[in-house]
Amino acid sequence: GNSVTQMEGPVTLSEEAFLTINCTYTATGYPSLFWYVQYPGEGLQLLLKATKADDKGSNKGFEATYRKETTSFHLEKGSVQVSDSAVYFCALGLIQGAQKLVFGQGTRLTINP
Amino acid sequence: DAGITQSPRHKVTETGTPVTLRCHQTENHRYMYWYRQDPGHGLRLIHYSYGVKDTDKGEVSDGYSVSRSKTEDFLLTLESATSSQTSVYFCAIRTGTDLYEQYFGPGTRLTVT
Numbered sequence: 001g002n003s004v005t006q007m008e009g010p011v012t013l014s015e016e017a018f019l020t021i022n023c024t025y026t027a028t029g030y031p032s033l034f035w036y037v038q039y040p041g042e043g044l045q046l047l048l049k050a051t052k053a054d055d056k057g058s059n060k061g062f063e064a065t066y067r068k069e070t071t072s073f074h075l076e077k078g079s080v081q082v083s084d085s086a087v088y089f090c091a092l093g094l095i096q097g098a099q100k101l102v103f104g105q106g107t108r109l110t111i112n113p
Numbered sequence: 114d115a116g117i118t119q120s121p122r123h124k125v126t127e128t129g130t131p132v133t134l135r136c137h138q139t140e141n142h143r144y145m146y147w148y149r150q151d152p153g154h155g156l157r158l159i160h161y162s163y164g165v166k167d168t169d170k171g172e173v174s175d176g177y178s179v180s181r182s183k184t185e186d187f188l189l190t191l192e193s194a195t196s197s198q199t200s201v202y203f204c205a206i207r208t209g210t211d212l213y214e215q216y217f218g219p220g221t222r223l224t225v226t
Contacts, residue, residue: 004155032213043203043217044156089155093213100171101213103155 002027006090006104013080014112021075021107023064023090031092033057033066033073034101038087047075047088082111116140119204119218127226132191134221136204138184144207145187146215147171147179149200156203162187194225 007022025033032051036044048057053068062077073090090104116139126132136145144163148156148171158171160179168179176198178190191198201222205215 034213036217041219043219044205045217046214049214100158100161101156101215103157105153105155 002031002092002094002102004090004092004102004104006088006107009087009106010108010110012110012112015082016079017111019075019077019080019084019109021088021090021109023073023075023104025071025073025090025092027071027092027094027102029094030068031094033064034091034093035062035064035073035075036089036091036103038089038106040086044089080109080111082113085109085111117204117206117216117218119202119221121221122219123222125224125226126194128195129193132194132223132225134189134202134204134223136187136189136218138187138206140206140208141184142206142208143184145181146205146207147177147187147189148203148205149173149198150203150220151200159189159202191223194223196225199223199225 003026005024034049035047037047038044048059050057050066056065064073064075087106087108089106091101094100118137120135146161147159150156157173159177162168162181180188201220203220204218208216
């Protein structure tokens with residue numbers, strides 16, 4: 001089946017640390033891949049996306065590269081800030097059935113000053 | 114801002130009572146989605162709509178029904194609420210030209226006692 005697996009949280013880092021949140025997927029065909037972010041008390045917001053193998057999505061200092069050979073889409077940021085504290089969701093997009101999104105379980109990130 | 118609102122934002126109800134959640138959008142997007150968010154599960158699709166009166170089931174549709182009589186409104190109904198339906202419910206719309214990019218509402222926190 002189609003699924004997304006993210007690294008277990010919560011993740012706690014100090015400000016300016018390097019961030020990696022792992023995401024791997026299982027899918028039939030060639031899905032698009034996404035990272036969404038949820039700030040406290042809010043809905044999800046699209047952070048970045050990649051639509052084909054070797055594409056790199058980037059936004060707000062975050063990056064992720066679509067790796068078909070390892071079926072991964074790891075999220076990275078070189079220097080995190082307190083304002084990056086949120087829950088991060090990896091997701092894949094499927095063409096079957098009106099363009100559904102399949103989400104990972106989410107990773108809670110806390111950045112300490 | 115895709116202009117998506119949800120009502121109510123919070124609700125507490127008793128087991129066995131009917132509950133209807135409303136999602137309203139202001140930009141005439143064709144696709145609308147209802148998800149539930151639970152710890153350890155990420156977001157799971159309940160139902161979606163691809164036009165007025167056109168709806169289909171997602172992966173966790175049991176116990177839920179939906180209706181879409183106008184483009185701007187997508188209603189989620191729990192015919193007889195159960196404690197397992199205690200969750201945060203998010204509505205989403207498909208925006209832009211990207212097949213999978215979805216914009217989420219602020220969510221409704223539902224507690225079934």
